[in-house]
Amino acid sequence: MPSVDSLQVAFRPYLSGAETMVYQFNNVAHVTIAALLLALSFYASKRLVLHRRRQAFKRLHGAHDAPWLPTQNLVQRWIGLDLLWSNVRAFRNHNFLETSKQRIKETGLQTYQQTLAGSHTLLTIELDNLKAIQATNFKSFGLSEQRTNAHTLLGYSIFTTNGAAWAHSRELLRPQFVRAQVFNLARTFKPHVDELITALPRDRRSFNLEPFFFRLTMDTATEFLFGESTNSVATGTDGGFGEALTMAVDHTIRVARYGLLGKYLLPSRGSSAARDHVHRFVDNIVDRGLAKRAKERSDNPNVERRYCFLDALASETDDRLRIRSELLSVLMAGRSTTANLLTNVWFILSTRPDIWTKVQEEVATLGGTEPTIEQLKELKLAFDDTILPVGGGGDGRSPLFVAKGTTVIWSVYALHRRKDIFGDDADEFKPERWFDDAATGRKGLRGGWAYLPFNGGARVCLGQQFALTETAYTTIRLCQAFDRIEPRGPQREWRENIAKGTCLNLDGAQVSLHPRAV
Missing domain, CATH: 1.10.630.10 (Cytochrome P450)
Known part of the structure; x- marks a missing residue:
């Protein structure tokens, strides 16, 4: 029966190769980890610089981020699947528009940020913002x-x-x-x-x-x-x-x-x-x-x-x-x-x-x-950091x-359907809201940026x-x-x-x- 020493001698060439492979693998792993850490550091550095620049931009203009849609927690603010499923149900039930209107009404906000299926968006129905997006800015x-x-x-x-x-x-x-x-x-x-x-x-x-x-x-x-x-x-x-x-x-x-x-x-x-x-x-x-x-x-x-x-x-x-x-x-x-x-x-x-x-x-x-x-x-879509x-x-x-x-x-x-603009009957089809009344002198609505x-x-x-x-x-x-x-x-x-x-x-x-x- 061969001794342990003789087996070690017999398999030494193979063991040496394995040791070399492990050594090479460790080298590759170290280089890969180092590269990833370097890339991560570079990304973090860029994000930090961008964050500081944007904070300075906000302070200069006295601006703030929009509040979040209250129903989205920290997790949903990243992935937004809750909003996706809500919208899918609304489309299938043919009431997406009314669902969206009710969502805005329930927040009590005219502007908020939300995440839908991974896409971060701002929603607004503020007249000044709509004017800025489409005209002045x-x-x-x-x-x-x-x-x-x-x-x-x-x-x-x-x-x-x-x-x-x-x-x-x-x-x-x-x-x-x-x-x-x-x-x-x-x-x-x-x-x-x-x-x-x-x-x-x-x-x-x-x-x-x-x-x-x-x-x-x-x-x-x-x-x-x-x-x-x-x-x-x-x-x-x-x-x-x-x-x-x-x-x-x-x-x-x-x-x-x-x-x-x-x-x-x-x-x-x-x-x-x-x-x-x-x-x-x-x-x-x-x-x-x-x-x-x-x-x-x-x-x-x-x-x-x-x-x-x-x-x-x-x-x-x-x-x-x-x-x-x-x-x-x-x-x-x-x-x-x-x-x-x-x-x-x-x-x-x-x-x-x-x-x-x-x-x-x-x-x-x-x-x-x-x-x-x-x-x-x-x-x-916004081309530069800007202010509304x-x-x-x-x-x-x-x-x-x-x-x-x-x-x-x-x-x-x-x-x-903003009732503060179009009245309590804003949900009704009422063409006469736009007409001038010669008898009373009442002027009909002029839509402007609300219409x-x-x-x-x-x-x-x-x-x-x-x-x-x-x-x-x-x-x-x-x-x-x-x-x-x-x-x-x-x-x-x-x-x-x-x-x-x-x-x-x-x-x-x-x-x-x-x-x-x-």
């Missing part, structure tokens, strides 16, 4: 990462860019919305509203106005922007574009809604195919439009033509992707928002006979003639410090007059064509549906219309 803020990440659908366009790129897009868009073009009712709106009136059921059966309004706004937007219409009201189809756009936009918004975890929690499923369909649809319009314009210019080079956004873009760039991105951004906004507004208006008209009667009385003053533009008007005027400190009344990279959000729904359906300042919606004009003109023409309306939906109370990018009634506007006797 505009250069300190830009679109958040969640918004700019929409470039997979919208490309790099006016809705997804900041700085010089955004300014250039806006300057390209602005001429399309000048007064003369927006207010040419006969050319821009009349043919499509005529088609709508013809297409609507006249046998008093129940139907939903929502899809008709979406086709109408698709037709007017494409004609206005591209110089040709999809004519979906007349044909009853838009080639599947509307459904694909809704799916693609809905996915983009849901990903942004759930903060940093959005792209991991929400798989794309059919949204990629929908996005590709949308891109092909717009690409075909671009190709057809460019070819048509080139032929027209070749055949009649001296003929002056109506301004067309597609022409303007083509004269600035031959980048087909850039052209598609800008066109798709404006088409999305021009179609969905106005269609939703019309749907909400007509849901209200169907469920509020008092308002329907008032509108019909106003329309009757036109004597059956189509309205003119004059008659329409007569019918009743108010919202800091325990009581929320001190100047508010906003760290670079902080996402600042505001709830227009809650803002427009932001189109935002304000530098990023104010370029298409607001287009949207309001189309809504008013369409509503008046329909009221002239139909003298009675009945609600036919399962719900008489408005319920939110945010799935289509903006907000409309969950059941649309299900009605029965009675044609006016000729």
Whole structure:
């Protein structure tokens, strides 16, 4: 039997190798730990310097951090899963807007900070802050990462860019919305509203106005922007574009809604195919439009033509992707928002006979003639450390410090229901709150920074007059064509549906219309 000494001699070469490996491993471990400690020290040093600089900045301006959402403890301030699950439940129950408003009301604060799925945000409905973000301190803020990440659908366009790129897009868009073009009712709106009136059921059966309004706004937007219409009201189809756009936009918004975890929690499923369909649809319009314009210019080079956004873009760039991105951004906004507004208006008209009667009385003053533009008007993210005027400190009344990279959000729904501004009946649909009373001399409300359906300042919606004009003109023409309306939906109370990018009634506007006797 071999002795222990002989075994040690026999295995010494292997033991030596193992000892060397352990020694090398220890060296690597020591170097790795040293590198990590060095990196940690460097990071901590940078954070300390940044903290001291920000503290000095706060002292200089007398600013404070915003109070935290009271329901978030120290752990939830880091991860924010409580707020995520609360929002998910609210969306599923179609009461997210009301839940958000109640959350603000229960805090007793107009500004607070919160964490949603790992994303730290400031929420504010203070008028001075909204004015600063959108106007007086505009250069300190830009679109958040969640918004700019929409470039997979919208490309790099006016809705997804900041700085010089955004300014250039806006300057390209602005001429399309000048007064003369927006207010040419006969050319821009009349043919499509005529088609709508013809297409609507006249046998008093129940139907939903929502899809008709979406086709109408698709037709007017494409004609206005591209110089040709999809004519979906007349044909009853838009080639599947509307459904694909809704799916693609809905996915983009849901990903942004759930903060940093959005792209991991929400798989794309059919949204990629929908996005590709949308891109092909717009690409075909671009190709057809460019070819048509080139032929027209070749055949009649001296003929002056109506301004067309597609022409303007083509004269600035031959980048087909850039052209598609800008066109798709404006088409999305021009179609969905106005269609939703019309749907909400007509849901209200169907469920509020008092308002329907008032509108019909106003329309009757036109004597059956189509309205003119004059008659329409007569019918009743932070880039740098910065300071917002108010919202800091325990009581929320001190100047508010906003760290670079902080996402600042505001709830227009809650803002427009502030009872200290709009009165105790702020939750009610009450158009007369805006009207002057000649008999008493009482002045109606003037919204200012308390009323932001189109935002304000530098990023104010370029298409607001287009949207309001189309809504008013369409509503008046329909009221002239139909003298009675009945609600036919399962719900008489408005319920939110945010799935289509903006907000409309969950059941649309299900009605029965009675044609006016000729």
